Amino acid sequence: MSGTSSPEAVKKLLENMQGDLRGLSLECRKKFPPVKEAAESGIIKVKTISARNTDVLAALKENSSEVVQPFLMGCGTKEPKITQLCLAAIQRLMSHEVVSEAAAGNIINMLWQLMENSLEELKLLQTVLVLLTTNTVVHDEALSKAIVLCFRLHFTKDNITNNTAAATVRQVVTVVFERVVAEDERYKDVIEQPVTVQGNSNRRSVSTLKPCAKDAYMLFQDLCQLVNADAPYWLVGMTEMTRTFGLELLESVLNDFPQVFLQHQEFSFLLKERVCPLVIKLFSPNIKFRQGSSSSSSPAPVEKPYFPICMRLLRVVSVLIKQFYSLLVTECEIFLSLLVKFLDADKPQWLRAVAVESIHRLCVQPQLLRSFCQFYDMKQHSTKVFRDIVNALGSFIQSLFLVPNTGNTSATTNQTGGNTPGGTASAQTNPGILGMGGGATVLPAFEYRGTWIPILNVTVQGSAKATYLEMLDKVEPPTIPEGYAMSVAFHCLLDLVRGITTMIEGELGQAETDGQTMTETTLSPAQSSDQQSVSGQTDKELVSRAVWEEMVNACWCGLLAALSLLLDASTDEAATENILKAELTMAALCGKLGLVTSRDAFITAICKGSLPPHYALTVLNSTTAALSNKTYSIQGQNVQMISPSSESHQQVVAVGQPLALQPQGTVMLTSKNIQCMRTLLNLAHCHGAVLGTSWQLVLATLQHLVWILGLKPGVGGALKPGRAVEGPSTVLTTAVMTDLPVISNILSRLFESSQYLDDVSLHHLINALCSLSLEAMDMAYGNNKEPSLFAVAKLLETGLVNMHRIEILWRPLTGHLLEVCQHPNSRMREWGAEALTSLIKAGLTFNHDPPLSQNQRLQLLLLNPLKELSNINHPDIRIKQLECVLQILQSQGDSLGPGWPLVLGVMGAIRSDQGESLIRTAFQCLQLVVTDFLPTMPCTCLQIVVEVAGSFGLHNQELNISLTSIGLLWNISDYFFQRGEIIEKELNKEEAVLQKQAEEKGVMLNRPFHPAPPFDCLWLCLYAKLGELCVDPRPAVRKSAGQTLFSTIGAHGTLLQHSTWHTVIWKVLFHLLDRVRESSTTADKEKIESGGGNILIHHSRDTAEKQWAETWVLTLAGVARIFNTRRYLLQPLGDFSKAWDVLLDHIQSAALSKNNEVSLAALKSFQEILQIVSPVRDSEKPDTLPAINVSVPVVVGAMTATSLGRSFMRTDSIGERIGRYNASEPPVITDEIEDLNLWWAAWNTWYRIGSESTKPPITCDKLTFIPSQPFLTALIQIFPALYQHIKTGFSMDDLQKLGVILHGAVSVPISSDASPFILPSYTEAVLTSLQEAVLTALDVLQKAICVGSENMQIMYPAIFDQLLAFVEFSCKPPQYGQLETKHIANAKYNQAEWVALNYVPFAERSLEVVVDLYQKTACHKAVVNEKVLQNVIKTLRIPLSLKYSCPSESTWKLAVSSLLKVLSIGLPVARQHASSGKFDSMWPELANTFEDFLFTKSIPPDNLSIQEFQRNESIDVEVVQLISTEILPYANFIPKEFVGQIMTMLNKGSIHSQSSSFTEAEIDIRMREEFSKICFETLLQFSFSNKVTTPQEGYISRMALSVLLKRSQDVLHRYIEDERLSGKCPLPRQQVTEIIFVLKAVSTLIDSLKKTQPENVDANTWAQVIALYPTLVECISCSSSEVCSALKEALVPFKDFMQPPASKILFWLSRSPAIEMLLPHSFLHRLFC
Secondary structure (H helix, E strand, O other): OHHHHOHHHHHHHHHHHHHHHHHHHHHOOOOOHHHHHHHHHHHHHHHHHHHHOOOHHHHHHHOHHHHHHHHHHHHHOOOHHHHHHHHHHHHHHHHOOOOOHHHHHHHHHHHHHHHHOOOOHHHHHHHHHHHHHHOOOOOHHHHHHHHHHHHHHHOOOOHHHHHHHHHHHHHHHHHHHHHHHHHHHHOOOOOOOOOOOOOOOOHHHHOOOOHHHHHHHHHHHHHHHHHOOOOOOOOOOOOOOOHHHHHHHHHHHHHHOHHHHHHOHHHHHHHHHHHHHHHHHHHHHHHHOOOOOOHHHOOOOOOOOOHHHHHHHHHHHHHHHHHHOOOOHHHHHHHHHHHHHOOOOOOOHHHHHHHHHHHHHHHOOHHHHHHHHHHHHOOOOOOOHHHHHHHHHHHHHHHHHHOOOOOOOOOOHHHOHHHOHHHHHHHHHHHHHHHHHOOOOOOOEEEEOOEEEEOOOOOOOOOOOOOOOOOOOOOOOOOOOOOHHHHHHHHHHHHHHHHHHHHHHHHHHHHHHHHHHHHHHHOOOOOOHHHHHHHHOOHHHHHHHHHHHHHHHHHHHHHHHHHHHHHHHEOOHHHHHHHHHHHHHHHHHHHHHOOHHHHHHHHHHHHHHHOOOOOOOHHHHHHHHHHHOOEEEEOOEEEEOOOOOOOOOOOEEEEEOOOOOOOOOOEEEEHHHHHHHHHHHHHHHHHHHHHHHHHHHHHHHHHHHHHHHOEEEOHHHOEEEOOOOOOOOOEEOHHHHHHHHHHHHHHHHHHHHHHHOOHHHHHHHHHHHHHHHHHHHHHHOOOOOOOOOHHHHHHHHHHHHOHHHHHHHHHHHHHHHHHHHOOOOHHHHHHHHHHHHHHHHHHHHOOOOOOHHHOHHHHHHHHHHHHHHHHOOOHHHHHHHHHHHHHHHHHHHHHOHHHHHHHHHHHHOOOHHHOHHHHHHHHHHHHHHHHHHHHHOOHHHHHHHHHHHHHHHHOOOOHHHHHHHHHHHHHHHHHHHHOHHHHHHHHHHHHHHHHHHHHHHOOOOOOOOOOOOHHHHHHHHHHHHHHHHOOOOOHHHHHHHHHHHHHHHHHHHHHOOOOHHHHHHHHHHHHHHHHHHHHHHHOOOOEOOEOOOOOEOOHHHOEHHHHHHHHHHHHHHHHHHHHHHOHHHHHHHOOHHHHHHHHHHHHHHHHOOOOHHHHHHHHHHHHHHHOOOOOOOHHHOOOOOOOOOOOHHHHHHHOOHHHOOOOOOOOOOOHHHHHHHOOOOOOOOOOHHHHHHHHHHHHHHHHHHHHHHHOOOOOOOOOOOOOOHHHHHHHHHHHHHHHHHHHHHOOHHHHHHHHHHHHHHHHOOEEOOOHHHHOOOOOOOOOOHHHHHHHHHHHHHHHHHHHOOHHHHHHHHHHHHHHHHHHHOOOOOOOOOOOOEEOHHHOOOOOOOEEOOOOHHHHHHHHHHHHHHHHHHOOOHHHHHOOHHHHHHHHHHHHHHHHHHOOOHHHHHHHHHHHHHHHHHHHHHHHHOHHHOOOOOHHHHHHHHHHHHHOOOOOOOOOOOHHHHHHHHHHHHHHHHHHHHHHHHHHHHOOHHHHHHHHHHHHHHHOOOOOOOOOHHHHHHHOOHHHHHHHHHHHHHHHOOOOOOOHHHHHHHHHHHHHHHHHHHHHHHHHHHHHHHHOOOOOOHHHHHHHHHHHHHHHHHHHHHHHOOHHHOOHHHHHHHHHHHHHHHHHHHOOOHHHHHHHHHHHHHHHHHHOOOHHHHHHHHHHOHHHHHHOOHHHHHHHHO
16 A cells, blocks of 8 residues: 555545545535535544644544544435545545544445435445455444445346446455455464364354454355355345355355365364255255156155256365365265266256266366375275266266267256257267268267267366356256267366376376485495385375375276277277377376286277277287176166277278188278277387286287288398288288388387386286297197297397396297297298397397406306207208307307307207208308317317317218318317417316316316326317217218328327327227227128219229228228337336237237238238337437338348347437426336237237138138238238247247248139239249248248257258248149139139149249258258258159159259259268268168159150250269269268169169150160260279278179179160061161160170279179170171171170189189079080080
8 A cells, every 4th residue: 555655645635535525515515514514624624634643644544433424424415416426535535544443334334324225336336345445444243234235235126236236245255255364364473272163153153263254254154044045143134145146155255265264163164064064955956856757756846956056056066175175074075976976867968067067177186086085985984986986977978878868958848849859869870970971071079889979179188167167147057069078078087097197107206206315315235125115115105105006996997998988989080099098098007006907907908999899819808808797886876898889980991811820801900990009009118117917918919910910020020011921911001001110110119118128027028928929839830821920029129129138038038939949830930040049149249248258157148049949950940040150150259258168069969860051051160160260269168179070070961071070170180289288278277177166066077088187188089089980981081080080199199198198099099999890890791883973983992891991901000000109108108018919909800801901901000010119219220110021131130139128219200298298207118028028919919810811711612711912921021020029939839830821821822813913924933922921931030040049940940841841832732721723824814713823933942942051051950850851852852753744844953953952961961970870761762862853754745855855864964973972982871772772773874765755866865875874884983993991882883783784684685585576677776776885885894894903803793794695695696787786896805704714713603693693504504514
């Protein structure tokens, strides 16, 4: 009021007052003098006050009664003009607040009089209003009087006055209550003692109230009285009042000043005791009324509801509920129940409409609804008000669809004409038909089972703008447009959902924020999670949560029923969108609160909306089955969950195949379905964190929709539009076609957003996808239909975007994908593998924190599924797996680290039966590993690489792979060698860790080849793998592996620890030999036609046996080489002798195998190990090591006995490394005795091989195995080298064993097909290699014996025996068992015939050796004792006796020359030992030999030339010369019988003999004249020895003469006889020649006798000579002139015998009985008579 108290305003006021008083004085001057006077005195009063007081206004107020009095008097005149002037003046005073309480009372009284006189009614109302609004001086009765005045003016007959008064009353009532508010504000700091208010209507109960409050209390109380048609207590003078106006005033007070009622108990008491009963009472007609019931049926007529009252009551109730529900708990419960009842279908339409509007007002106030829930629904024994409201709305909506709409019946019947049921029906149907036509624009509407209800735009979202609750001027019920109630109810639902979800989510967010803050500030990390969760939530929050949950639980069923129905009925996209949004927000809210059932129900509703009607989806049907059986009771009414109608008139946008096991035709998707689908996607995208188990529903639905729309997964799992594989193609409209990429994109974004989900929600998502996938897998079993790949694709997408926390979902994710990979449906399988491998690759390339290199556990976790794929047998899966491995190697190979075992395991898991391409891919991976990644992998994985490479070698699908894998093993071994120290260090380190772990666990460390150091174990594994490959069924693999194994051991074996060699020998090499031997001996002998494809096989490899033979050869040679080169390492191992025995056993079994290749190779290996001499220092080394084919003398020279037992040092290229094993030990000394044992073991083996192989077969057939010449040669060639080691202990027994073998070896025939390569032509006198070797062996022996000890020399005879046996072969080839052999000339090439060798050269060489040896050893005791000379002669006798019958001419010639040489040495020895009798038996043998040779029975060949004959004769002459020089001169040392035999022989020879086969012309030459001559001369020589030193010599002479004469006598007699018998025919030339020769001999003999001293000629000799004479005489008659001339010469010497003294002759004759024997008796008689 500062404007009215300023000096200017005061001055103006005073002026105006004086002006008003003057005007009044003027007006009343004539008619009303008292008034005039009062006015004038008033002027003076005003002036005085203004002059005397500084505070003019206060002074004026103080004197206001006097100041106002003139004006009051003026009003009393009742003159309109004066009255108006006075009222204006009074108003001016009031506006300046210069009216005191008394003055105000006077003014009101004056106004009352004016009112009663009906004067200036509008001015009156204005004055009252100014009086009450400008100050607070009017109280109590004055105030009541002023208010009554306004009320009374309201009920005049003037409408203007009435309306103005009504407005004034409203304003005055407001002013009264505003004063209370102001008063409370003034006294708010004063603490009052609360006074208990008595529960009665006594007016004295207001004594505690302050003045303004008291006035307001009295006013409000009287308003209630008036509305209730009772007399007022305070507003005295009221004459008339309407309920509608009273209710409006009550509503405005309650609405505008709720705090007054809430702060003052007195007012609260009024509400409870007056207002609420009044409202309930006034509601009575509305409750009882039932539309359509006739009055006759009830005993008393029911009052019809009155629209104005009813509408105003509902407004009051709305205010009461909104403002005072906390005070009026019970009353509000009643009011709300009434509201719900007003929605019943039997209530008038207008009543239902205003009730819905009232409920709408409540629905937009979520806090109010929350309070309802808290105060009613959550209390026991209380009505579930909130639930009932929601259910009532649902029931109301359903009733609008189900109950026939009877039009908008109003309270008055005359308005119902246009709204008959028929009219309604037509109005309902037409728009529906219009909509169905599709041509015209369809109005927004709900349509359900033929009922069509338009949707009106009734309110703005979120505000309850009522239409019928605001119709305060209407007396009659209004006409309700069709669809209005439905539209309001629809908005009620939407606003209810929006309100409570916004409120609860806001509070939830706040609570979470507070909870986090509280947790951070109060909790220590040590506390358990349970304590955290309990302490983190305060009691307040727990209470709040309980309220939220109750609100949702109370409303969700009703909301869902109504929204589902509306969704089904909606034909408007916007309405559908709103419904879906409501369902979505409710689902999300339920999810946030953890209310699973309700959440699932809302989600199910959206899902069902997304799919075609009656779509068979198990998940949804099972979920809704539980819901559809429930009914919800709303005060006696049942709300049923209505199943969706299939008659939706929606535009079909897509036709597709349902995702079902059996084909079911097609299904159609409408635009609403697509809309629902988008909502579903939105729900999953925005609220995935709260979906939990509902993911199952959501994803199942999406999967079916995706299937119907024909979306197929592409790279990375994103879905793209694709063509349906089976049945009719999916039909899509252009509308949906444009939507598809969007839907696909949203789908992808949905799964991308899973990265923002918490772990639990993510697990729910994964579980749901897995569950879906399992269903799809079940469906895909047993048929080849295209499976649904939605779940698998989305599992992939989800995994890819959650790589940052892949650990938590990896196991369930990959576990399921592994199951998918095993599915029989190839497409399903392919996608499972695609997903799994993509995830693994992505996981390995993802930038994890910490990186994979520091998180080994994660790396192994990521790689493990790759390994698990190895358990699946489908080739397509394995190909994917291996391609993945290849890509991992190419991109991540350097950083695999601990993942290597898994990756290698994948390659190694490929089996031979899994197809070529698979093996090839796996092998490609392995090649990449070996070439690029060996240095980057942990050394512990190298063993796995070896095993994997080995396993590829064993694969039999692709030979090239097997061979290449062996190459890889070689590369790996090179790598080991190059990086040996690094690998060894790392492995030792790892070993120490493992050892420690094992000790902690109390177990033994278990790994292959354990005692060996880890690096050695690596090598051993490599060797073992190669060893396995060495017995592969394929020859090429075996060969390659064998070469690699032995090369590796040879090249890198020195890296091994010394002790490891034990394992190499026993577990690798011998094990391999055993296996090879076993396989070789059991190999198939069937012929292999070809080597696969067009490869031809050489005949030497055309059986498995032959192929295995090659392997055996290679293996044995390799092992032998290792024994040879590494003996310095092997011998100190301890069981070397045992190993040596085993090796020899292998050599023996190989040598005795029935395969020439193997047996020969075994011997080569034998030869190789025999070169192992104890190593010598470089300075002592011979220039050349003995090789197998080096001549024996060199071998002997190199292997001297002194070299045994020498200490050795390494001399190989890696000698310096030996210090690594024996750094602190002195060089190992080889034990000489042990060495000897080794060599004797070798000798025994050699003997067994020799005796077995040369033993003749028992039976002989085509398949008989005969050892080959190269084999036997090699066998015999071994002996010299071997003998050098064992010669010190070589005994006679050993020699005999050797002899058996040598004899057997040379006896073996050869196959005819091999003969051209081995045998020289028969005419060539050459030895075979074998024969050379045999002689070499004997030569070595005899030379060793020569330099050996005395006890060795007893072996000479045995050697002679052996050699002589060979000599006999010249004439008697040896027989090999029962085997039939052919002469080489008769053998047919390439037939299984055996050819005997040409033994002549061998026998002759043997003979030469015998002669040579005998020359050296003739005097040896053993040679003498063992009658070696006799044996030699005996042996020579054979060829000599055969002579021309010998197979070779050279044989007997050599035999002769040999005999001559031997005798030249042997005879002196024999003479020397004559007395011992050791040679007694030799002489007869010698005599027989001479006899057989000189007078052979064999006939010379016809083609023998004269020259040759002469040469042969000269040989005979040599023999006779030997007799004359070496035998006969020593006759006294020689047995007489022998000498007699010699003489007889000479005698025989001296008579000319000849061959009968010669021609006459040759006879002179062929008569062996030289031979005869030498014989004769010898006879003569020994006949007339001039010096007879011993009787023995004389004996020889006599014998010689005797023999000679006897021989002559015989020839002559035979000639005479033949001559006589022949008659005139001449005798044969040879006989004539012979007789001539004899006659010449006789003459020579007599001449010689004459020259000899007489004492040297025995009388017996003379007698024999004389006895010849008669015979000579008889020859005279011969016819041959040559004979006659010879005879003449023979007879002439006899003249000297004609004159001997008779006595002497007689004496001689009497002394010689021989004369009697030689000469006939008659001759003697004639002679002496």
